[in-house]
Amino acid sequence: MRQPVLLAGAGIGGLAAALACARVGVPVQLFERSPTLAEMGAGIQLGPNVTRLLEGWGLQTALQAVAAYPENLLIRSAESGTLLGRLRLGEQALVRYGAPYATVHRADLQALLLQAVQACGSAQLQLGQAITGFDQDAARACLHHADGHQTQGALLVGADGLSSRVRQQLLGDGPPQPTRHLAYRALLPQAALPAALRCQDVVVWLGVGLHVVQYPVRGGDWLNVVALVESRFEDSKTGDRSGWDHAATGADLLRELEGETPELLALLQAMDGWRLWHLQIRQTISSAAQMAQGRVALLGDAAHPMLPYLAQGAGMAIEDAQALGQALAQGGATPAALAHYAQARWQRNARVQRRALRNGRIFHASGPTRWGRDLAMRALGERLLDMPWLYGGP
């Protein structure tokens, strides 16, 4: 029997990695600490660089059954509502990149990945299995579970997210750092919204120190809204930042956005069930050794968490998964294959992390920078908004 590849964490990254490995005939054991797989109620954007991979894994039909395919990305001023720029998606993304720009509910994406993992037969998922650490030697990697037992495998891949235990032991670089950035998220059936607020495009509203993104999910039947705010209020910066998800009230959000255009405020008021995330961050990845050492590697947010200002965190996890599968197909389940995987991925991940940070500064700009941004967007339009280096794939 070949030793399996061990995967810690069954988020989008872990599931994608399990699928990519299983597809090239590598047996996988996947350990998830949660007793059930339940993604939170929020949307996710998938650029053509990501949908191309999902389609290559045979998931086109499953994706089409749950995704929305917006025709446009519209940039608007949160203050005046003015249209600042437009990037055609829809058919145009297909023509340019050979794959669509999609928006999905996270639970739908997770479910379709899980179904594919289960269908392929060579990946085993164990829920309620928190891992606490690992050890490795020349012949194998060994995963330590919270209940004291251990599992041996050929390799270990930590896909255990922002506060990764695997990363903590591999790199020892401490916990992620809090930021002043808050993400408020809400989802609602479009039918529950006044007709004027229903929307099938991606719309990004830019304000000073904030932006709001809305897009359809679930075949266009639901609207996802996320408001990203550099909090102006001292009391928003306190409290427990270590958890992911905090109940939030729409009133807090409206306080943050006071004075913005009535159209945007009407949308935020109409949405219900806001949830709050305190965003955390790590230093940008700076070498292949930060993604793999010996028989242990990191993948997704465990390796390169980023602020969500390029909408590519899960996308990079899925690209990592594809690269991991390719490396193992070529080099077997060996340290050399992991080194190859890390080498193939770290620079692109670093670029996306840096670009997400830069986008945050540009999106939230004030004064002359903001004025220059709006002017450039009007003058250059799609040439500024399109990102062939990203959407074209690695």
Ligand SMILES: Cc1cc2nc3c(=O)[nH]c(=O)nc-3n(C[C@H](O)[C@H](O)[C@H](O)COP(=O)(O)OP(=O)(O)OC[C@H]3O[C@@H](n4cnc5c(N)ncnc54)[C@H](O)[C@@H]3O)c2cc1C
């Ligand atoms: C507001 C917001 C909007 C976003 N929008 C987008 C977007 O539009 N497009 C996009 O591509 N990305 C987006 N992202 C980023 C994206 O959500 C993440 O990059 C992605 O979910 C990372 O996936 P992951 O599997 O690496 O980590 P996670 O999703 O964090 O999964 C890690 C898994 O590991 C498990 N785990 C943790 N510790 C242990 C342990 N000790 N033992 C066992 N299991 C463990 C966890 O329970 C979890 O299931 C957004 C993020 C935010 C916050």
